[in-house]
Amino acid sequence: MHLPPDDRTLSPFTGFTRAHWEAAADALLAAVAPYATPDQALYHLPGGRPSRSGRLSDGLEGYARTLLLAAFRRDEDVLARYADGLAAGTAGVWPRVEDRGQPLVEAASVALALRLTRPLLWDRLDDAVRQRAAAWLADALTAEPWPCNWELFPVTVGGFLAEAGHEPDAARAAVDRGLERIEKWYLGGGWYTDGDGRKFDYYNGWALHLYPVLHAWLDGDAPLLDRYAGRLEAHLADYARLFGGDGAPLHQGRSLTYRFATAAPLFLGALTGRTPLAPGETRRLASGALRYFLDRGATDEHGVLTLGWHGPDETVLQEYSGPGSPYWASKGFLGLLLPADHPVWTAPEEAGPSGREDAVTAISQPNWLLQSTRSDGLVRLHNHGSEDVRYDPHYTRLAYSTATRPTPSYDNSVFVGGDPGRTGIEPLGTGDGWAASRHTAGGGARVTSVVLAHGAVEVRTHVVSRAAPGTEVRVTGWSADGEGLRAELLPVLGLSDALTGTTGEGDTLFVVLARLTADPDPAPLAASVTVQPHGNGELTVRFAGGPALRVHPGDGTVRNNSVAPPRAAEAESPA
Structure with missing residues (x-):
């Protein structure tokens, strides 16, 4: 991966600036492009075992999760490629969204990406494509999720469809239902358990905080944002302590192949203005995580993220992990939603807690x-x-x-x-x-x-x-x-x-x-x-x-x- 030279003046700890994040996003998007099907609807990525959901679902996963990266990058040429895939995928290529099926997860990534880039992608589609896409997504409004962070996937789809005017009553009902269900898992102090019991890991940051906060922020719902962003702010006081001096996140919990998705809640706090961290500390922790993995072989010789931690490593995988799974790491690029003149990008890096x-x-x-x-x-x-x-x-x-x-x-x-x-x-x-x-x-x-x-x-x-x-x-x-x-x-x-x-x-x-x-x-x-x-x-x-x-x-x-x-x-x- 070709990145700009380190900037040790602005970023004395990591050397990374916004330009490094942009270049990394561009390189990751370019690397997956050759693995798209001719109609751009599926991305059959190399170097990994198929997941339990099968090849078709894995191809959708590759599309949806890299679309999310393209949405954060906001490159119109790249988004045009994904627009073609959306048109083909919703014309019968993609598997349907059903109860507790992997397409429900990917529908949330598609919906969030469409909501974030509405003027650049959704509003430029033919009406027939919009209708097909909305109909495909709408199955997520009534699909039964697994009782964990999956409850937030119908919320994310519902937020977009309500905004787009498609089945608004059902969409709002899905939002309300999902947000109500996660309440019983909130234990205070910024911490959720991921479903019943005591399951604490990175899903707190890259799911249970991410989706409600983004929904409230995009909806412009100030009271709702105050509730969820306040919880995020409390969580970040602890979360910032989970990163080592070399940028490494703690090696604990499941789905560790998502790697630098650990940066998402750090940037989310800055995006909403609800964070206990100084701007330079936010960038130091987030850039530290990105650099940690890029420097240690997270991508293969073609620039594609592998199933693993540093390089390929089956010990961090679950049965649902497929070739496209690592691209939930795209969430780490949420910081690109911050304008280039935001203090997170312009302030000198500051030391993290460790x-x-x-x-x-x-x-x-x-x-x-x-x-x-x-x-x-x-x-x-x-x-x-x-x-x-x-x-x-x-x-x-x-x-x-x-x-x-x-x-x-x-x-x-x-x-x-x-x-x-x-x-x-x-x-x-x-x-x-x-x-x-x-x-x-x-x-x-x-x-x-x-x-x-x-x-x-x-x-x-x-x-x-x-x-x-x-x-x-x-x-x-x-x-x-x-x-x-x-x-x-x-x-x-x-x-x-x-x-x-x-x-x-x-x-x-x-x-x-x-x-x-x-x-x-x-x-x-x-x-x-x-x-x-x-x-x-x-x-x-x-x-x-x-x-x-x-x-x-x-x-x-x-x-x-x-x-x-x-x-x-x-x-x-x-x-």
């Missing part, structure tokens, strides 16, 4: 603890509240980071009787420097886990209950498979040097020290924290230069004994 200071941040809704270190730019997520057993291992591990991946090894797990499973996660709370949860493992055993963190150092406690005496327990930590990474795991209580132990009568406590770092010469882990057991089942944990905490591992409660004065924040060094 580049400003060492921080341990509790997020109560998902029951997460975020741990970041300025010196190496790593962000670590301690997961004590998110679960989706359909997509293990990207939900069920105890910890994730911006520099590691949870496969193929069973990292950050507790094996009980040889079983590393973690189901029925029950959040027990978060606080200043800690998080706790309880889960089921090993054929019915219960494991109560607490993590305490300071700097790059962690103390992890696990109390195993309801297991037969003599059951083997093994604890794993970080899997450092990246260059320059160092992973450490030291036994403290209940475990041998091989990090294995056995349960006794009743509850059994196991304690380890852990650290993931890219610092070349860290202080010895054993000297960085002390753990003192007490006869009442409690522990005192003292971090060198940091807090002292009193822990009751059996019930997952923590209280501060004392807290050292915080260190002054330091500026991030450009990378």
Whole structure:
């Protein structure tokens, strides 16, 4: 991909400016053009397995998701190509939108693109094409979605059709129905669970916030926009902490092949004026994510996005992932809706949270603890509240980071009787420097886990209950498979040097020290924290230069004994 030279004056951290985003969009659109069918209605992209939906649906997916990129880019010549595809696709080429079918997802991308570019595309179509397209989209108004972020696809289609005057009553009903359904999943503080249960991941940003906020913004509905953009603003305060110093998003959750779609909510906050982030910080985080993937082989030799993370990687895929799936990454280009003179494009880049200071941040809704270190730019997520057993291992591990991946090894797990499973996660709370949860493992055993963190150092406690005496327990930590990474795991209580132990009568406590770092010469882990057991089942944990905490591992409660004065924040060094 040919991009302009870095601009290290305006963008000292990433070198990227608006011109880089425009050039990247142009290159991605040019790369997919040869894979369109002669009528431009389907894009049969290379290098990937077919999804469960089949080749025809995959071809529609390739069209719809790259159309969304063209809509953000607003290139009239490219949009003319997609206009031809719309005319052919709605003349019987595209599969119908039906209950819980993949075309429902793609209908939302088509509708959003048409709404964003109405004077450039929709208004220039022949009336017969508009009627066919509206009729094809209208099936989305009554199609039953899966009970998750899919509820917002009829909302997005309905918003466009109501504006276009096609079945306006049904369109508005679909909008109202979908927005009402997602309300029960909003837990406050800017966080949704993606359907019933406790499924927290990037779908918060690139779906559950994106679609309602864009709908309200495009509709000009000020009260509705205030509600949803206010939630987005609250979410961004936490979301900004999910990016490492090298631009990497946290490697957690499903659909990770969407890559730099993680930039979408950052730009959306700027678009609506509801963001806690400075303009230069918004661009630094978004451009950092784009550059992270482009520099690490996200596109193949033809410039096409692959199914994977850096390059092709089946471990981040789901059964619905097809060759066109990675182009939900198009959402990351939403920033091109901001005019060239917007402060997001003109202000100098500013450091993101991971580049400003060492921080341990509790997020109560998902029951997460975020741990970041300025010196190496790593962000670590301690997961004590998110679960989706359909997509293990990207939900069920105890910890994730911006520099590691949870496969193929069973990292950050507790094996009980040889079983590393973690189901029925029950959040027990978060606080200043800690998080706790309880889960089921090993054929019915219960494991109560607490993590305490300071700097790059962690103390992890696990109390195993309801297991037969003599059951083997093994604890794993970080899997450092990246260059320059160092992973450490030291036994403290209940475990041998091989990090294995056995349960006794009743509850059994196991304690380890852990650290993931890219610092070349860290202080010895054993000297960085002390753990003192007490006869009442409690522990005192003292971090060198940091807090002292009193822990009751059996019930997952923590209280501060004392807290050292915080260190002054330091500026991030450009990378």
